[in-house]
Amino acid sequence: MQKTTCLACGIEKDMNIKEMYPYSDDSIDTEEPVSPLFKDFECQSDTDHSDFRLVTICHKCWHRVQPDMWMSQREWESLNPITNFNDLPKSPNNQDASTNTKEVA
Ligand SMILES: [Zn+2]
Numbered sequence: 001m002q003k004t005t006c007l008a009c010g011i012e013k014d015m016n017i018k019e020m021y022p023y024s025d026d027s028i029d030t031e032e033p034v035s036p037l038f039k040d041f042e043c044q045s046d047t048d049h050s051d052f053r054l055v056t057i058c059h060k061c062w063h064r065v066q067p068d069m070w071m072s073q074r075e076w077e078s079l080n081p082i083t084n085f086n087d088l089p090k091s092p093n094n095q096d097a098s099t100n101t102k103e104v105a
Pocket of ligand 1: 006007008009010011057058059060061062
């Protein structure tokens with residue numbers, strides 16, 4: 001059994017056991033079981049917009065943020081995560097960040 005940890009709240013899940021996503025109002029399929037943790041979702045630094053990190057996050061934490069294409073550092077920190085933004089693994093897509101910058105209203 002392979003345990004994977006939500007980097008925000010620290011809950012451990014077995015990635016081989018799919019779960020139903022419990023919040024029907026989010027943009028996640030609730031008809032079919034999905035992975036219990038969403039792995040390698042991108043999170044963008046608030047200070048350096050070319051700095052993306054990869055987060056692994058459970059359904060509950062996902063629901064609290066409801067990220068769009070990626071998550072911002074501020075959204076990540078709103079979860080009171082057990083993993084600091086700066087300790088998150090770097091995204092391999094960092095070098096493409098110029099085509100990937102979030103619009104700021
Ligand atoms: Zn979590």
